[in-house]
Amino acid sequence: MNVYDVPGGKRNLGLDTIPRIFDGWEGRKILVGDMNVKNKAWDGNTTDERGKDVLEWVMERGYMVGNDCGTPATFFSTRGESWVDLTISENAQVNEWKVCMEEIMSDDRMIDFCLMGLPKMRRAVVTNVRGNNWDGLERMMSEYHPRRLNTKEEIEREATMLQERLREACMKFIPSSEKVMDMEGERWNVELESLRRQRSLRLERRRRKEEYRRERSRYKRMIRIARVTFLRERVERIQDENPWD
Template structure:
């Protein structure tokens, strides 16, 4: 289905999070990570691949125009795995030094890309983008993920500031997945554009210790959920209330 759609829209490159492992395993025309959690395929025969590689949770190809990453990180994994992936990509960005396009399922929520709150992963990736001169290319608030009645924006397109993304769209068509297809065009000439600004992380040096004690005292350990998601949301609320940004 994904290949047929890519062919229909005349895509140059197809990136997939959580591909059909049987379909991509051992195939030389796909660039996959060791766990087959991500896959990347170049369709455009005119694109010269200068380099390609993989890391924990991502794969990439480098053309004469840009390095394109396909990423996936499970929301069930600890934050350290997420941070390790970002650090590895950061090192590659510094070494490649060209234009960067990063796509995939980051399982992170932030108001920067249309969610109504920001979780720990969201704060982490926003700080990481700011440190590496990257911006969000997502447009609008159309959900990229839908499972029954639950919707979210989990799939991100992140680019370096010298990349001109146009016609970024969440397609309204069946994908046989909880995730929707996303298409966009990368235009070679970089036009003047307004760069989105991001709130950085909390200022630890501005921590209000008395307020922190007060907030911690309000926690009902018997009633508070112990799930990772609820813990992250609780921690985010406490940080928002006790530290400046």
């Protein structure tokens, strides 16, 4: 369950509905999100009324707070820092909870943790290639006759309609089924997924740095042009008025 509660005020607005929904679930469950609550129980040096409400609810229900004390603040900006993001669970073991210091273009820092004891399975949609009805698919697509197109809007609208018809034809003539895949038996695993995500973040940071360098060079070039233009106009005006000025 991913939650967010707006900051400000003495009482949590979300606490009118969050506990009722979360308490009603059965089995393993986990709640994560920016609840904007402060309590020394999960770090920081401040406890507000909102934090007291959440801690009272957690203790009453016997939930576990996955936050590790001694970690960096989950929220950091020019206004200060605070520990307002929570990870609450029941019948689910949260391990290796940490606050990531990587830049994600947000005041709220990314939180990473592992869920232990969960089955390493996933569901995937599998297409039966041998059972495809290519004749039916071709017949359905050949019955589609686009009209004459004159504007860009008409072309885009027609492309959307053609894409939708192709999707319907695939669903009708290409059988598919849902299959449970064992992640332990596959080459792709949680560790590789984590590395892929880190690589994506590095590539994004590199792209932003290059964009910043280009804009900085463009900015300096425009300053030089503006300075030269100003001086040239100034000299020309002085020479026209009084060459001995």
